[in-house]
Amino acid sequence: MSVIAPKFRLGYFLKGIFDNAFWILTLVTLAGIPTIQIALFLIPLPVINGQLLTAYLAFTWLFNPTMQIPLIKALLYSDLFRIAAFPGFGFAALIAAGTIFVERKMLAKLQLRVGPFYCGKIEGILQLVADGLKLISKEIIIPAKADKPLFWAAPVLFVGTAAAFVALIPVAPGGWVVADLDVGLLAVFAVIGFFPIITILSAWSANSKFPFIGGIRALHQMVSFEIPLILSLLGVVILTGTLNLSEIVESQSSFPWIIFMPIGAIVFFITVLAELERIPFDLPEAESEIVAGWLTEFSGMIYGLVQLGSYLKLYAFAALFVIIFLGGWTGPVFWPPLDVELITEGIPIPNYVGDPILTVTTPGLPLLDKDPNEWVMQQQGELVYTSGQLLVSGVIWFVLKTVGVIFFILLPRGVFPRIRLDMLLHIGWYKLIGLSFVNIFIALGLVYAGVIGPGGIL
Amino acid sequence: MSTSETTPPPKEIPPPKAAPPEKTKPPVPAFEKSYVDQITNQFSDDVEVEYIKENRTRVNVKKEKIAEVAKFIKDNTPFDHAESVTGVDFPEDKEIGVIYHLGSYTDPTYSKQVLALATRVPREENPNPGNDSTKLQSLRDMFYSVEFHEREIFEMLGVYFEGHPDNRRLLLPEDWADLPPLRKDFKNRGR
């Protein structure tokens, strides 16, 4: 192994660098800048302080201290921020990375593993980065007789579908959700339905036996567990009378639905384990039977993408459990309710030197200001509480609950062995479907008894 | 690896039958003698008792009669399984010995006993496993557990077992084209 190629010549090396620089400059000038300008032309720009934000103004205000806060605020309320950062991809990816970290540490504690305890400097956080770098730098090997377009498309589609799932999850009051659909829950079902297709297509496209068996297993598992998954959530829909996920959360301001439908929650949790291929149900990846199942032929960043997608999916399912059964971002509130003035304008404090205003500001991620809609909605009597009345910001409650659910999803990995395919199908078709019907009948009974639901006493 | 040249094998190994030292032997154990006597009474000419020691006995059988003797043992004595099948090369005698070690699980009084059922088959200088005279009847129908052992003997010593359904190679590669490696004229490299 020689470090420098035997035909190395400095002149060729420099020429290569200059060539590259030349082509990059040319492409940026001819293609990059026009693209940016077209994009700026199409994107609706916000109005800040009565001025339409143009690209020129944005660059100017970046260095103007008084205008930076409004600029950032405008950025926070833009769609791009929602998709890329807070309720969308970035937030979910952060939680997914945390999940991997927690999984390693917890399993190390449980199983006497020594590696994760002594790994790295700062509790082994850099291990995640190292893993990611390793996956990126590895060669992507495609089987010789694979169906190449599908083989490439499947991981990308997997991540895309997982991200679409994440986009439907509201994480904070006031519409902090990427896609606030009226039929959010139905959209969730529609998105979940895509996973089996992607799995079976990628398994088929690898043109190998073990991925194919794994794909067929995944298909069996996902299809047979999708039905109890949908049925177990119908009880909540009957009680709330809405399919919008934010409204489902707001309906739980007094009590979470898990109190009334524990059966549905249990069924949903088990189906989530199966849909995520976590350990009692990880048959599609059973390494002692079928090498790695439908992931066998994946290598390098393709594998990394599938892993990223599956952890995004893990976050999304845990968040869905929190939203539907555990009350989402609702937490303990001040009781009796605070004065409206305290929340909105602040109350002057007598005999106090300095800033004489006492206000309740909102900790949490929508840090800078309260959503203007919220105040309006409260005036219209639609909201029982505002975020200002929460002890802690709703986002923190949401994250805490989600992490708790993720913990319970990870926990069986240390406790249970893998089950067999016929046992899995037996559980799915015989037990869980029956239990979810029981759950629906409980919900209907509550509705017709007039206890709860549309026009109920609670 | 090895060559199938026709150099005579080294002379220093004495054949086992050639050295029966007539010493004062220990008394023959009665229990072991009883079941060996069953066999010798049945096949008087075809079998020969090699030794009767405590818990260990050995009976040499002619190779044509091995299946009959094995069937008799299976039917009339508590020996119900074969523990081990050893193949030994005797280039001096131009013979290959096959020794079946039989044991018993069903009868607790026989649980210490190991009956060695031995036979010899002719050996050829240029072996062609499966197609030469080095053949023996398989005991698989009597003692099912010899199946893999006989496959191993076949590949290691070139003894073809007639009546064995699956005379493929087991441990060696499928394309092994050399001498059967446990024969004495297969030389270890560097030795």
Next chain:
Amino acid sequence: MAEQVIPTKKMPPGLQVENVDDRIMTLNVGPQHPGSGHMRIIVKIDGDYIVDADPDPGYVHRGEEKMAESRNYITNIPHLERPVIHDSCNILYPYILGVEDLVGIEVPERAKYVRVIAAELNRCIYIQYWLAIYGIFLGHSTMFMWPTGDRELLIDLMEKITGARVTHAYFIPGGVRNDVPANFEDVCLRQVNYFEKRIKEYADIFYDNPILKARTEDTGVLSREDAIRLGTTGSVLRASGVDYDLRIKEPYDVYDELDVHTNVLKEGDSYARSKIPWLDMLESCNIIRQALEKMPKSGSIRKKLKPNPKGRNDEVYHRVESGRGSAGCHIISREKPEPYRLKLSVSSFRNLIALPYLLKGEKLGNMPAVYWSLNYWPVEADR
């Protein structure tokens, strides 16, 4: 079964499928497969059912028996323990007994007890390793980590006795290689007691686990008659209800002076086969404690052996109960320093015959459970 003539051209067995129905898929499980070990199982599946299984060992064949013919009785010791390095004392035991028989040497009483202790410790070490792999084969990663962790205790103990962590080469004709350290009794008792406490916890997480029971019970059932007919041995045999343990049936060294119990289960399924080794470990702890109590506190540890001993013109066949079952050693000796023929009759090779028999008709998901419950060690089968 019809007689099969040897084909003139050897085909790899995986390619021998002719005129097979399209429903049947052939899977090469191994040798590069996380669920096969150092061997290949050619599995034909119809849907989820295995219709045919053909084990193909030989990927780690070392030719130990051929090697033994050109080395003398002493230099044979280190390489004959290689087949099962985790169980090196027990795999060496029958050879040592046979050589002692051939050269006619008596073993001191203390050495016999040390041998029994080392053999039982080594049996626990092997079974822990086996159990770890059984756990990970069933997807139970905790059961992979716990036995590998607890195994270190006994490995440290064996290191104190023999000086080596895995390949001990501890038994020699006429005794053992070196004496145990000074405070060995206390250390060994403490370690073994803690070890027993630990392995009793395995029942909570593994053997009483409802999913494990539902998964492995009634799978791969080997009846008593079939276990005898197939000539299986060790834990496979005892899980099928045959009470046969060589430590009791044919006691060697000092096992007849100790109170040894054997564990027999009637079911013969994968669960019973996997439970027997665990019960054996608990029994081993008992044996070690008894041996420590009865062991002479001082005395010779080995008989002086004349250099390069020659055997007599005879053949011997000795058996011991190893971690997997009966391990036999058949030595044909001439009046020479090296054996004329040495045959290791090992339990893995004997139990392998049950694998195709058990796998036929099972589900594919049961394959690892059935395969590894046979207590099969591929390297030992290949020798």
Next chain:
Amino acid sequence: MADALFLAISILTIGSAIAALEMRSLVYGSIALMGTLGGIAGFYVMLDSTFVAMFQLAVYVGSIAVLILFTVMLVKRELIFKKIEDPKRKFAGIGLMLIVILALGAIIMDSGIKTITTDSDPVDFREIGGDFLTYYWPALILMALILAGSVMGALVLARREDTVENEQ
């Protein structure tokens, strides 16, 4: 914007429908069929009925397409890639399609559906759900029971088949 979107979705739907018919590989054909069904869901979204669109996605793209894919993959491998080249049949099919399109278009144009205008709000799915839960509750319970019964029946049937298979 809406017109452009409509055009794009139309091209996607019709193009993938043609592709679904013309693809040689059955797997790619079924993927194109998924595109068609997804395009129809896009039309529903444009018509402000997201409820139906989501059902279209969940049922047709999510479930029916999986069934089709599953069936296709169980077909022999040669059949998946078998070429069916018959120009006569191809042109006959195209002609038949044109005739049907023209006939349907004429009927629609003639029926006066274009001139219908209505200002009433589209029916919200909430109202349908509310009606189901209040006024039509016996029907809902009946439907639920029939669904439960049919699932149980299917399970019993499947079980019987399963045991028969095991006996073999």
